[in-house]
Amino acid sequence: MVSSSSFASDSQYCPRWKYDVFLNFRGADTRRTFTGHLYEGLKSRGIFTFLDDKSLEDGDSISEELLKAIEESQVALIVFSRNYATSRWCLNELVKIMECKEEENGKTVIPIFYDVDPSHVRYQSESFAEAFANHESRYKDDVEGMQKVQGWRTALTAAANLKGYDIRDGFESDADCIDCIVDQISSKCNTSVSYLQEVVGIDTQLKKVESLLNMEINDVRIVWIWGMGGVGKTTIAKTIFYKLSSKFEVVCFLENIKENKHKMDSLQNILLSKLLGEKDNSVKDKEAGRSMLAKRLRLKKVLVVLDDIDHIDQLDYLAMDLSWFGKGSRIIATTRDQCLIGENDVVFEVETLLDCDAIKLFNQYAFKEKVPNECFKNLTLEIVSLAKGLPLALKVWGSSLHRMDITEWESALVRIKKNSDVEITENLKISYDGLEPEEQEIFLDIACFFRGIEKEKVMQVLESCYSGPKIGLRVLVNKSLVIISENNEIEMHDLIQDMGKCIVKMQKHPGEYSRLWNVKDFKEVIDNNMGTMAVEAIWFTYFEELSFNKEAMKNMRMLRILCIHSGDEYSRMKASSFSSDSNCHDGSIEYLSNNLRWFVWHDYPWQLLPENFNPKRLVHLDLRWSSLHYLWNETKANGKTPNDYGCIKLTFSEEVKECGLRLLYKHHDSVTRICRIL
Numbered sequence: 001m002v003s004s005s006s007f008a009s010d011s012q013y014c015p016r017w018k019y020d021v022f023l024n025f026r027g028a029d030t031r032r033t034f035t036g037h038l039y040e041g042l043k044s045r046g047i048f049t050f051l052d053d054k055s056l057e058d059g060d061s062i063s064e065e066l067l068k069a070i071e072e073s074q075v076a077l078i079v080f081s082r083n084y085a086t087s088r089w090c091l092n093e094l095v096k097i098m099e100c101k102e103e104e105n106g107k108t109v110i111p112i113f114y115d116v117d118p119s120h121v122r123y124q125s126e127s128f129a130e131a132f133a134n135h136e137s138r139y140k141d142d143v144e145g146m147q148k149v150q151g152w153r154t155a156l157t158a159a160a161n162l163k164g165y166d167i168r169d170g171f172e173s174d175a176d177c178i179d180c181i182v183d184q185i186s187s188k189c190n191t192s193v194s195y196l197q198e199v200v201g202i203d204t205q206l207k208k209v210e211s212l213l214n215m216e217i218n219d220v221r222i223v224w225i226w227g228m229g230g231v232g233k234t235t236i237a238k239t240i241f242y243k244l245s246s247k248f249e250v251v252c253f254l255e256n257i258k259e260n261k262h263k264m265d266s267l268q269n270i271l272l273s274k275l276l277g278e279k280d281n282s283v284k285d286k287e288a289g290r291s292m293l294a295k296r297l298r299l300k301k302v303l304v305v306l307d308d309i310d311h312i313d314q315l316d317y318l319a320m321d322l323s324w325f326g327k328g329s330r331i332i333a334t335t336r337d338q339c340l341i342g343e344n345d346v347v348f349e350v351e352t353l354l355d356c357d358a359i360k361l362f363n364q365y366a367f368k369e370k371v372p373n374e375c376f377k378n379l380t381l382e383i384v385s386l387a388k389g390l391p392l393a394l395k396v397w398g399s400s401l402h403r404m405d406i407t408e409w410e411s412a413l414v415r416i417k418k419n420s421d422v423e424i425t426e427n428l429k430i431s432y433d434g435l436e437p438e439e440q441e442i443f444l445d446i447a448c449f450f451r452g453i454e455k456e457k458v459m460q461v462l463e464s465c466y467s468g469p470k471i472g473l474r475v476l477v478n479k480s481l482v483i484i485s486e487n488n489e490i491e492m493h494d495l496i497q498d499m500g501k502c503i504v505k506m507q508k509h510p511g512e513y514s515r516l517w518n519v520k521d522f523k524e525v526i527d528n529n530m531g532t533m534a535v536e537a538i539w540f541t542y543f544e545e546l547s548f549n550k551e552a553m554k555n556m557r558m559l560r561i562l563c564i565h566s567g568d569e570y571s572r573m574k575a576s577s578f579s580s581d582s583n584c585h586d587g588s589i590e591y592l593s594n595n596l597r598w599f600v601w602h603d604y605p606w607q608l609l610p611e612n613f614n615p616k617r618l619v620h621l622d623l624r625w626s627s628l629h630y631l632w633n634e635t636k637a638n639g640k641t642p643n644d645y646g647c648i649k650l651t652f653s654e655e656v657k658e659c660g661l662r663l664l665y666k667h668h669d670s671v672t673r674i675c676r677i678l
Contacts, residue, residue, distance in 0.1 A: 021049040022073035024093045029081035041182045046242045070096045075108045085131035091152040098155045111164035122160035201357030212346050220322040222331040224341050227350030230392030230495045233334040237305050248303040250275045258310040264317045290317050294324045301328040309335045352389025365398030379409045399480035400431040428499045442472040447500025448515040449539040455488045464597035464619045526552040537561035550590040559593035566602035
């Protein structure tokens, strides 16, 4: 039991900065030149930067979102250009930035004079004088407007008096200046990484890892961060990465390697792109990638984090030999599997949280900014005790109980205790049980299929199946079940994903699973004709030849998603990886669900779609490299023109076949049309 003396009412988590940098600039002047390059430079060093990438209309007021972003950014970079003062939007942002600085809240403001004399900004002369003449003409009969113009002048003068960077002909080059700015920002922000700076209980662990890295020695070394799932390995690695990035020439953080075990060449491409600036597709196979890494990085001082390694091959193809890297390089690898760690390798074992830190972390998510009510004290101590210091459980349970009343807490505690001897994965199910039915379905879809995929693409699929996926996703994020990464990808913790898949697998055999994501389970269902009405979605990638019985899907009448991807594009270009049974004399599959919304089938092995296939809700069809000749049998047109029913003969070149076909179904009359050939 956690001691009551550990319970503290002032233990709330309140991160000071949400962003490292806010970029203020006139888009038409520098978005595609200096500011664009500066943003990429900051991003590549792991500096979390707010950049409004929309083409903003000029206006007198800026959104609450931008005002909040300015307040929550540790550093504001102001890019002054010749036409900067023509934008009232930029000037309003500038006023807010200088107000925050005057409030002495620790914000740093750095002006950058891009192809403009600082004195022109300071005294509003030359192009700035012309812009202000227009502003004053606009507001000449508006007292409030003229006060706003005077505020712009005051802010420009104050900003121009700050120490900054002067980039004009004969001064520093763009590239050199960007390097200096990024170095300065990195040094400034590394003292308090924006969204990881106050992670509970992490300080002691960070010091231990840094001592093992031994940055003072100019050798090459690998340090392993080892521990159970949910204990915080990735958080520690990410914090170290951000903190030490400025000390290396080039850096790369490879996340969720375990999830990409079949895409080693893709991971190698990311490494080469980040560390050497190579094109994203420079590596065609993993052997060539390993050779390239070994030859090209020997003179580079690099920092590489390999997150979540679960197989020795992953290390072999990404960092097999420390001689691949230049002097002073550091490799950090996280894993749950101690067997992957070399006998003489340096290892940091991540420990679970101390009682006092566990309570702080739980309170952070259960109560947010509010001070915990005393009546929750004993319940908090019991729940924290059951989490056994595991950060993930504390975070998920705390999020699930946020805004719940005391009776709901008591009920949750009973359910957690009921499974007290079961692994933590099973205990996390309490967070799933508290979701609304549609939220549960969206969660299971993400857990089984969509981890690591761009949010925009996932939303397209979800919107074809559910009435409120945006709200559902927001709920999952709020309850700490799903994370939206910096790259705008859908992510979740391994244990959360395991919990979701366990829920699906509660049925006795794969034919009764609501979702199939495993090739082995799919083969079992197909080979034994085990499909049932329970199957709602099939989504997997295959890397070997598959056989398919055309009658196997007859009972899958509720199937809404069917997505079968070809994983090895290079081998499949030589020969088809998907074979149908020998009884398909009519050249068509027996049955496809009319409930389908999302239909992707690489190497579709038949010449026709089923004659009775009439999916009125279908919004996406991708049949790359298929054997399809007609959308339906030609005779189905019954004397009407082919375009009336979409009975269109498909005679594409090989190039078009490789790209694929996308069909869009009109919902109001189910008439099909080819809208785009990708």
